[in-house]
Amino acid sequence: MTLTQEPTTARTGMLATGAALITVVLWASAFVAIRHVGHEFSAGALSLGRLLVGSAILGAFLLIRRPSSATSVLQRRPLKRDWAPLLACGLLWFGVYNVALNAAEQRLDAGTAAMLVNIGPLLIALLAGVLLKEGFPRQLVIGSAVAFAGVLLIGTSSSTGRAETWGVILCIIAAIAYAIGVVAQKPLLGRLPALQVTWLACTIGAVACLPFAPALVREASAAKASSIWWVIFLGAFPTALAFTTWAYALARTSAGRMGATTYLVPPIAIAFAWLLLDEVPAPLAFVGGALCLAGVALSRQKKA
Template sequence: MVPRIASPRFLALAGTVVLWASAFPAIRVGLDGLGVAALSFLRLVIAALALTLVAPLAHVRLPRRADLPLIALCGATGMTAYQLLLNWGEIHVDAGTASLLISIAPVFSVLLGTLFLHERLRRTSVVGSLVALAGAAVVSLAEGAGGFTGSAPAVLVAALVQGVYHFASKPLLRRCTGLEVATYTMTAGTLFALPLLPAACRAAVHAPAGALLSAVYLGLLPSALGFVIWAYAVARLPLATSTAALYLVPPVALVVSFLWLGETPHPLALAGGAVGIIGVILVNRRPAHPADSPTPLAQGAVRA
């Protein structure tokens, strides 16, 4: 029986793509009134609180003591550092362009797995990595056409730390659900971000309503709800379907950024982004043996 596109699992997958894509323009809105530090902290703490409240209903177990070092690493990189770097980068990089740069995060995850987990590096992974990195370089050049800034490199470093997160979360995902890993690491990321609390309080007092609503939106929907419905979808859909849907995040982010912010990306950035996505598709190609295929979260979800 062919699964219906309107079934809850497909709707959850589509909702995840839209939520994660919409996060990129929402960041631009939040930055205008809150700044990098405050927006990063508020998004993390709101998401962590929401996931903690959902945890008993979703039967999220307490983490094992032996997993705490990995959880700390994932929280520090994939949550705290990622938010700070992406938010800083989006001060000057268009939201849609940022989504194109972030999309190469799985490349870093694969390379790290090869270096530290002794995973076999296939020919398609090598070619795909080179293609994706070349595409990212083209996007960065397009962003620097009006004068070099550190913003595009900051977004690329955000993709790198996101790759570290996916690499480090692989052992956790063998023992825990995707939602459990998200809850643990989001909480850890919030703890690492606590030094930003004074700046967040000062900025929140004077921030316009739109910026505060953006922070709430980012924390509750793309971060918290996005992970909940993503976990629901990947538990009920084939790996290939879930992974393929992630390639839609950058195109959807470009559309949402155009409709919401009126952003029109540089043609060179679009060309580089298309090349980068092709590279990531090559990297994520897996042998036809289920045992050799990681979970989609291990491959790398393109999220903001």
């Protein structure tokens, strides 16, 4: 490696890390927003509203951005082979995941939901190791186990002890859809720009949620203005921005390592809930958050 290549590689790594951190912070904020508006918007309507806003913002940005020879959307049209993984990512991660998670959070407390949904990163590591030939690096396996133990502590400390069966099933469905969506997205990012992949997947998810349009119109007309602004926030930031920064970072690292990064979401979500909703975390939640941080740091270490 030349002297000019090394700083470029280091800079790319720093940008990817920064993009991943933006993603987890915004996804953590989404849990607070979903909880806040869940009493006014049903699961399907909230998903559709969020995805419509996200698709519109991403589409507008694609239209107004200056094209270059390297990133012009017109020069990087998806090939036939790209549509199957695009549909899988859009339908499962943007569609099924959002609806299932929104519905689950109306039935389960946050602690139980966090424990169940966070089997997703473990599934990502497993699927990526087998299907994407990423293997199972020791640091990733150990780090994921430590971070998952942290999630279990957070969930145990904040759980009410009541787990509705249908809510549990919805969380597991959300985790499976999330894992498959990530693994389907990863190969696309080697051929298509992150922004384009995100917009296409978001639009596919929005189209799949169109049957909820009557409910969205009805509930939006009765909702408070502040709740509508929260839906717009969900579409603009945790969806349009966060999924784009996720795709940018995923294109520059393995799916397993990126999946492990999302173990940071539960402790950050607890911090947001503490600050914005006055929900004081239990002492064990702090220990769980520290384990999540340690596990993610370990999982992202590369073998010397």
